Amino acid sequence: MNQRKRIAITGVGMVTPAGNDAPTTWANLQAGRSGLGTIRHFDASGFPVRIGAEIKNFDAAAVINNPKLLKHATRPHRFALAAAEEALTDAGIRPTANDGHRWGFCVGAGMMAMDFSELQAAQKVSAPDGEFHADKLLSDDFPADPVAFSRNQTNSGLALLTRHFGIRGYATAVHTACASGGQALGTALKVLRRGQADYVLAGGFDSMLNPTGLSAFCLLGALSTDNDAPEQASRPFDATRNGFVLGEGAGFLVLENWEAARARGAKIYAEFAGDGNSLSCYRITDSPPNGDGPIQAMRQALADAGMTPDLLDYVNAHGTSTMMNDRSECAALRAVLGDHVGHVAVSSTKSCMGHLISAAGAVEAAVCALAIRDGIAPVNANYHTPDPDCNVNIVRGQSKRMRIRAALSNSLGFGGSNSCLIFRNPEEVQ
Amino acid sequence: MNPQIVFTGLGVVCGAGLKVDGIWDAIRHGQSSIKEITSWDVSRWPLKMAAEVTGVDNRTLVEDRKLHKMISRTDLFGLYAANCAVQQSGLLGHRESLDPAAAVQFSDRSGIYAGSGAANYGCNYDFYPALAAADGDLNKFGGQFSESVNPMWLLRNLPNNVLCHVGIRYNFKGANACVTNHCAGGILALAEAAATLRANEADRAIAVGHDTPCEPESVLHFMRLGLMAAETVRPFDQRRDGTIFGEGAASVVLEKAADAQARGAAIFGEFLGSGCVTEATGVLRLRPDGDGLSRAIELALADAGITPAQVGLVVAHANGTPASDASEANALRHVFGEAMPPVTGFKWAYGHLIAASGIVDVVFALLALRDKIVPGIPTLQTLDPALAPLTVSSAPQTPRSDIALVLCRGFGGLNVAVLVRAHP
């Protein structure tokens, strides 16, 4: 392997169901306090699934004091703006007119753009009887709102954030379903190593917690139906698990060249040491029972980080709490970690904050950075009944104080895209 | 030292046809596939034109019937184009000739990069019957949607369907991404694929861009924003009045040159470099001075290690909107000054393929280099004097070298430049 640029994580920001900023989220994850509950921000009482992992009491205007900007921001965009602002403030550096062109932006962006109220308004005019009529779009009653249009493009979030923060370099948005956030960070790592940017603001944002998003997952039978016990509904790796809990939120990280970060005296959470990226080529929603696909991603990430599995102390698992995903992921972990599997603490923080879909990988990377900094493996909440098919060393009962030399984070998406990221404790960097 | 990256397979489907050579002939002969829209009744619509893919059976695009229920129209195009590129590359036959262990390694080292349009309006219409029945009552909607919305709805509309199904079809399991960056998606997929090979994170990759922007609600919004042309795309012309949608997909297979030569593959050109920047101007605005595009071109030149004088032709974004063409002309003058190579654009021929627009232009830039011709822009009658001097023409021109620069611009102030070279 040729001499690679070393990349540092110097800022983290999160808006999650477990807390509206990184410190609150992290404190709640450590305490195993659930951010799951009955859905409140729309009336889900008639749905087969009425629980979710919502962002609560979030006031975007308190973080981003710019009403005009917020007019152009959808619900998940607002989470993204707040998380990115927190990450930049935390890093103590942000793009300026002079160096904005050396800043990159990589984001895992959710697939759902349109607000449900917009969809309803459009339906009322263009499909009053349920059937779409193109000519009705030409009616003066049709709400052809150009601001809504510009909010709802695939890269609207990218456009909004790069403009707001003055990022003028490489900019991309990726979507590989639940792996999006991880892939966005992986792309950021490559962009920095290639020298296409000196700094990258990287992360993910999503909210499918709306009537259509909830319907779509209900139809697939992918969600836990434990409507009466939302706080226990997400129980990754537990034998009684019965589906994931749909969440929303955003996570962003500031990434920069290691030497530059050191030179400016930045606090460094971790080295972003490796990225692995594979396709399962199996089925679109099913996970390969033997872990094929995730195995290659993890091995690549380890190789990319120049590491052997025995140097890993913590895995933040994808751990959605669906039967198939958790089984497949554990098979992959056992294959990759081999004899060392019993020594690696594994937890899925989705147990406390649900599944943030396109934001999941980014938020969980931020969690890994904090886990390394504080020497704490956060608890896998709601884990009571072991599943023989998930035989890994799960952080059970409470969070575990332990020095973490390196942490691995998995994101495994519908469609079989697998992303694996590795973070190294700065003290381990020679 | 970067390994040399070459193209060993090309595939395109668009309004102009299903075969790369046929489409190329049409471009050279000045034939446009922009016609009156057929996918909905446009008799009352003020704008009626697009370059649709018509008269093609879905099973011609994708043979596997079962797949049809799990994917959408844009995915059919993506899978078709990718298949053309893969078949042409001969990679599958090559893998079959390997011993089993080497074949596994081959698959694990084969990547896929997709640029997906995603987020069409039409997919939401599947919810309309349930919404109409509920008449604003969410409680009712929650109890009834499963009666009318197909359980496959989410899967059908996943932006990464092409990535997934190309993977399953050819068992390519390596590095991958699905870029959902509006118009830049397809060409960034190509650039990322090439960068991945350079960094030795994969040995070969399929890049594919696909999109179906031509739907009533998109046309409506583009029209209201003043981005649509009444009749056709007239790049850089005094009378230009906007763009026209096309639909389709384009795909390329990229390989390390050494590998391609070792297995005796036909080579269609070489990837030299890329540049990508945003102007940080928000979704719709762009800078009149062409700053982003100039910087993207300069980054691509630096990445390729060449000077502006070495560029033999430019396939411009040339989307026909007043603002984009004007700023594009500024960028070209800024980079090339007095010594501008011949400039052309292809959207008059197959419309604006949005997420597939840049990658389809790369395919035909390679053919322009092969045939040493820069096709004219037949819809260009009078160059807008405000854009002069600009080396565009309605008649064919001759490239001044074997290197082409392809430009692609999109919402979000995105600008991407890619440089390719003919293979000797």
Add this chain to the structure above:
Amino acid sequence: MSNENITQEEIMAIYPKVAEMIADALGCDVENVKPDASLINDLGAESIDFLDIIFRLERGFKVKIPRGKIVEQARGALSEAEFESGGVISEAGAARLRVFLSEVPADRFKTPLKSAEIPKLFTTETFCKLVLRQQRAAAEAPPAA
């Protein structure tokens, strides 16, 4: 919910329509959708296809079929703990399944049977019976107020 009184005539009466819907869902030829074909093993169905098939049956036969409840119906009066433990079906559970899935040839029931493998047993007839059962349940139910 007993199925002993579902007759072969009733099943064969709806079989052609059910077979056609399954063929559409799986993208295969209807001739291959034999009454005793295992949807997973013989016709290549994956888990997502069952959702699609149920959706088509609901619309085609105007019945409501609760999602993911086939196994629950099969369990009948047995509690979850009596039916399976640690992902493996108990003896009582297996006996109950053999009755509920009487259309499935006996040699396809493996011992021990994992609960995850139950869907591999489902045949075209299983879905015919599902429709018939739901039609009866609807007929027996008191009219909605």
